[in-house]
Amino acid sequence: MKKFIKITSFILIVAVIYLYMGMVFMPKTITDAGGSKYYGAISYKYEPKNSIDVMFYGNSDVYSGISPMEIYRKTGITSYGCGAAKQTLGAIYKQLKFTLRTQTPKVAVIDADCFYQANPPFGGTEMYDYAIVAAPFLYHSRWKELKPRDFVTFPTMNGKDNFLKGYHYSDKVYDYKVKDDFMADLSAMPKPLKKSVLKDFKKIHSLCRKNGIALSLITIPSPVSWDNAKSNGIKKLVSDYNKKFPDFEIGFYDMNLKLDGFDYSRCFRDRGNHCNYDGAMIVTSAVGQYLKDNYPSLHNPPERKNWHRLLGKYDDFIKNRNVQTVYEHK
Incomplete structure (x- = not known):
């Protein structure tokens, strides 16, 4: 019995120490290393009630x-x-279900790339649900910037001070060479969607329709993961649903087909997969215009004092970033 108690006590002590170290390595604010991704993935839960018009x-x-x-x-x-x-x-x-506990969004916008995303054993937002357990691995690089507060404070969950609202800033530039035939085959056979994906989308569609939330699909420029077959697969899905539910039309905006001003050699931070700041500004402008054109009820929302305050913080953050443009060539 004594041996059992000793072993159990040892395991508990190790577990407590490990969880404490996980807390230490966790980003405490949105500006800590890894903070924008961590808080971006979960902080929608802490936004002020009924303050969000559109959820991406x-x-x-x-x-x-x-x-x-x-x-x-x-x-x-x-x-x-x-x-x-x-x-x-x-x-x-x-x-989306969690969103509806505190928000009444008018529009839900989904990145269509997720329809062809393989189900990882440990990925998506589920990774952040257990972040404190995985923190020593996810945020191990933070040891260089640890401050005394990291040893005595928990992560700050405060939507009122979240001035990035899920955006991850990067000023890196990768000189990406897009292929000449990218998105050229407009008649490509639609790529089939998995049954599990169709089942999940049916639930999303039903939840949005039930709660009066307009539903739209978009694609963000990502030539390494997108093609005409996927685009046509989503078009077919949207067309089938809109025929079945004419009173609840789904929108689809494929920015991989055409996006004015988007320079593939200047707008990515990596090998044609993720936008950098310049690319994000072009995409964001197009998305904002798309929302204005297709959802008139969003044109004149009431003024939000807190958002004006956060816009000032956001501008200061962008202005004070160290601009370290990196050119990489294939």
Whole structure:
């Protein structure tokens, strides 16, 4: 019995120490290393009640390519980017259900790239549900910047001070050479969607329809993960649903087909997968205009004092970033 107690006590002590170290390594604010991704994925839960007009759901393309504060600056529309790496439709359905506990969004926008995302064993927002357990691995690089507060404070969950609203800033530039035939085969056979994806989308569609939330699908420029077959697969899905539910039309905006001003050699931070700041500004401007054109009820929302305050913080953050443009060539 004594041996059992000793072993159990040892295991508990090790577990407590490990969890404490996980808390230490967790980003405490949105400006800490890894903070924008961590808080972007979960902080929608802590936004002030009924303050968001549009919710963006998707993978890393969303948090790299859409800046809600820029949309607010140009349109007055309040939005939030719920992006997480390798996000799936199943996880998005859970996000949407959780959103409805505190928000009454008028529009839900989903990144169509998620429809062809393989189901990872540990990815999407589920990764952040257990972040404190995985923190020593996810945020191990933070040891260089640890401060005394990291040893005595918990992560700050405060939507009122979240001035990025899910956006992840990057000023890196990768000199990407897009292929000449990218998105050229407009007649490509639609790529089939998995049954599990169709099942999850049916639940998302039903939830939006039931709650009066307009539903739209978009794609953010990502030539390494998108093609005409996928685009036509989504078009077919949208067409089938709109025929079946003519009173609840789904929108689809494929920015991979055409996006004025988007320079593939200047607008990515990596090998044609994620937008940098310049790319995000072009994408965000197009998305904001798309929302204004297709959802007139969003044109003149009431003024939000807190959003004006956060816009100032956002501008200071962008202005004070160290501009370290990196050119990489294939």
